[in-house]
Amino acid sequence: MSPRVRRPLLALAAAVLVLLGLVRPAAAHGFTSTVYAHVTSVGDSSLRTELKLEYDLLVVSAADAGSNDPLFRTGTDAFEAGDADAQAAALNAHRTTAVGYVTERLAVTAGGAACEPAPAGTFRMGEEEGVPYALLALDWACPEQHTPGQYEIRSGLFPDSEGYVTGTKTIATYAVDGRTGSAALDAGHPSFSIGQSWPERFWGFFRLGAEHLLTGTDHILFLLALIAGSRRTREVVLAATAFTLAHSVTFMLAALGLVDVPADLVEPVIALSIAVVAGWHLWRIRGRGTDATELRAREGNAGLRAPEGDRGGLDRAGWIRLGVVFGFGLVHGLGFADALGIEAAWSWTLLWSLLVFNIGIEAVQLAVIAVLFPLLLLLRRRSERAALWATGALSAGVAVMGLIWFVQRVTES
Structure with missing residues (x-):
């Protein structure tokens, strides 16, 4: 040649x-998952995050599946039965474990200071793309002295290291302090600021689309x-x-x-x-x-x-x-x-x-x-x-x- x-x-x-x-x-x-989060203001110094989490993934991630954990046992039985009421009951019966898993991997700060989470109501059930999702609302009490728009949300939910899914994304929308927008989070970009500029918001979803085609x-x-x-x-x-x-x-x-x-x-x-x-x-x-x-x-x-x-x-x-x-x-x-x-x-x-x-x-x-x-x-x-x-x-x-x-x-x- x-x-x-x-x-x-x-x-x-x-x-x-x-x-x-x-x-x-x-x-x-493959086996991926998407977390949905909607962030709104609650009073002058608090935020509410309304989360949608894939139910069976939340059960196996929050529970200790290797030791016949009660959340894993009851939650799995409810999932296999396809009973939404039983699924919500399983999560609420072991609310401390399930909420604890979420709040260990989801964080809100205001002006660099941590906000304290508290459940707002009980777990409810919904569905996304034919898959059962658990709905959880959290209220975050933040320091009163901070500049509007200085809220930052960080998500590390369902990481690759747990071995259940890979490439979890968190799709967030927000309406806080007169600001509205959306953000796409993953392991490489785990956080966003409510005060982000439009180029930052553009880059987040542009990158997500580019990475999806490339991967x-x-x-x-x-x-x-x-x-x-x-x-x-x-x-x-x-x-x-x-x-x-x-x-x-x-x-x-x-x-x-x-x-x-x-x-x-x-x-x-x-x-x-x-x-x-x-x-x-x-x-x-x-x-x-x-x-x-x-x-x-x-x-x-x-x-x-x-x-x-x-x-x-x-x-x-x-x-x-x-x-x-x-x-x-x-x-x-x-x-x-x-x-x-x-x-x-x-x-x-x-x-x-x-x-x-x-x-x-x-x-x-x-x-x-x-x-x-x-x-x-x-x-x-x-x-x-x-x-x-x-x-x-x-x-x-x-x-x-x-x-x-x-x-x-x-x-x-």
Whole structure:
């Protein structure tokens, strides 16, 4: 292989390996949890945090499961019975243990001084995405002498070290001292200030969206399949645009609670979409052969010029592929919404948070395309055959992973 071909091929391979090295090796949406917190003022120097906590996770985390703890025993029995009243009764019967777990890992300060928590009422039960959630309100008595807006909330609930879930997020909304807003917390960014500026709020949800795409193996593989199967800049731009428009629509509708599709259906279809889009490129290779001269004649000047007469720079197969990408993008949007998981009444604050989260997803998606696709075009200019083998091998690997995940998710659902 000549150096003219070897250099872009190695650069493309290195870029793909680096990208895959950033994502988690397991299925993208594994065992994670989201805590919801709504913070409001109570009097002149107190706050109330209204928390929603995944019930079975709270039971196993707060109890000592290894010693037949009474909270673990009664709470687990109530969970397996699916009895919401029994679940609330189990938590209230062992209220000291359950509340103690929460207040050890959730903290509020005012002007740097700690606020003292006290339960406001009993545990109640609710539901998020079909999963039982425990509802707990805490009143925090804070020092009277502090500047409005100097409240800070820190969450370390359900950390990775406990071994039950990974990557717990706390989605907080607040209306305190005339300030309203939202924040996204995780292990890397465990706290926020009520007085945070709008760039700080923007960065929190932008980062959450960017990290979700980068750490979502299935979404990254879908994007790689789109890039590998696109031969012209216009084609990959149209595919990325169709995917963006589609997942933005369902993402917003699902996150606002207007569309509700079970994860047991969404996750297998996402896996299938990876296999289909990657397999589409393999089918095109098989249908057109491996002769580089034939491919140039069909697709025009190393893939940069659209064949004459094609509408929008795409042939019939290209438009069909675009429709398939759009359809699967609708399903991926439901997966993105599950990652954010905001459940609240309509508000401009909520809409702003959803939009910024989506911008974070799009920024990473465009960055990946901007890095990988020019390398692929360069390789095609140097050697059409080498590019064909490279994209074929990549698509084959992606298709196999998609099919494996599809079977796993169907059998586990």
